[in-house]
Amino acid sequence: MRFLLLALLLASPLCFAKTVVVIQSYHLDYTWDADYIDAIRSVLGNDHEIHVFELDTKRLPKSQWPDKVASIEQSVSSIKPDIAILGDDNAFSLMASGLVEKQIPVVFLGVNGGPVQHPTLNHELVTGILERPFFAESIRHLQKVLRVDERFLVLMDDSPTMRNAVNDYFGEKRSAEVYGSQLDIVLTNDKETWLQSVFTAHEQYDAIIVGTHHTIRDAQETWIPPKELMAEATSRTQVPIFSFWDIFIGKGQSIGGFTISAHQEGITAARLASLVLNGVKPDRIPQLKSLSGHYVYSESGMKEWNLKLSPMIASQSTFVE
Known part of the structure; x- marks a missing residue:
């Protein structure tokens, strides 16, 4: 199964244009976020409509997080995306459960916590890359x-x-x-x-x-x-x-x-997303660990x-x- 998944990741043919939301834990001035978003755009941007939202949780105090989440949830409801890509733990913990409740598939990257911290990792609409420092x-x-x-x-x-x-x-x-x-x-x-x-x-x-x-x-x-x-x-x-x-x-x-390379994490997440957009169910795609040591x-x-x-x-x- 793992070899089949890797082969699909290399090919990852794209389907008709669909809508993708990318929700960052942090902000675009943060190099990690900028690098993986550039990578996602390089894979999906020519064929799909991409909307990017930043939670800005490295700079905003926690007291302001709920308002930020509510604002993004309202935008997502208006956009009605076909898939959401979530970057890092805060985006996953704050956004994932609400997305899957709306039947929106989720691909994550940069998540360090496991199912104890993030129970939604086990949801059938969720797959992605667990970030693990080497x-x-x-x-x-x-x-x-x-x-x-x-x-x-x-x-x-x-x-x-x-x-x-x-x-x-x-x-x-x-x-x-x-x-x-x-x-x-x-x-x-x-x-x-x-x-x-x-x-x-x-x-x-x-x-x-x-x-x-x-x-x-x-x-x-x-x-x-x-x-x-x-x-x-x-x-x-x-x-x-x-x-x-x-x-x-x-x-x-x-x-x-x-x-770890943010660019490679973004490439892999985008290819996982393209599999889902082509009809592969997320629970048929094994969750990966960071592959990109260099x-x-x-x-x-x-x-x-x-x-x-x-x-x-x-x-x-x-x-x-």
Whole structure:
């Protein structure tokens, strides 16, 4: 069945024009969202009408989420789409049940939670891609890049996305051993705690690996733009900073790593959607896990930290800048 699904994903012929809604957890200025939406448009945009809505949950306080959801639900009811594509956990938890109640099929991507957090994952009208950071693969890769296997700090915001990702792999543990390396995991939405974890990391760790850092606020509850946060972190860190996501790699950001690609997640989600639009029932399409691990590196970051990849890894890597 899996091989048949992969073959269908490669082919995914398109049917007569239909209407697709894409509902983001976040916002179009967020690179992750922009990348997967571009990918969805590249697959479906020439043949179908696409409407995009942003919940903006990384910037809006939770008190404003219900009004945002109600507004999007009203728009969706007016549009009467043939399918909805939901990006990330917040969009799924806030929108999925209402959509399937209206008999609208749902394809999701970027969802880290399982059926405990999201019971609607088990609905017959739902399929998609469970986003799973490549924790073990990243550590094994970085051991070779750094030539050490001692201690790594995994630093993330305390968002539903990161909590679900960590809990899925590590359970309730916030310290673990992976391929002989010790990992300590810090999830926080507090700017001071996040930055101090970076500034003091050299006292215990060989490197930092960052997850998302888009729900960070200061003591006054002011939201901190991610690039501003990373610029301060990279200017003062005494150990190299790597990433689980390709969107956080570049000058003034992390150096690189074995990462998830938003573009590929979007391509896969769009192909799943095209199968549904062609008459395949969602419950006949097995839910997938992230397939898109790839090596991405910042040339300036590698130079700054005097890092070199093996010829084999370098030949498989994408270099930014």
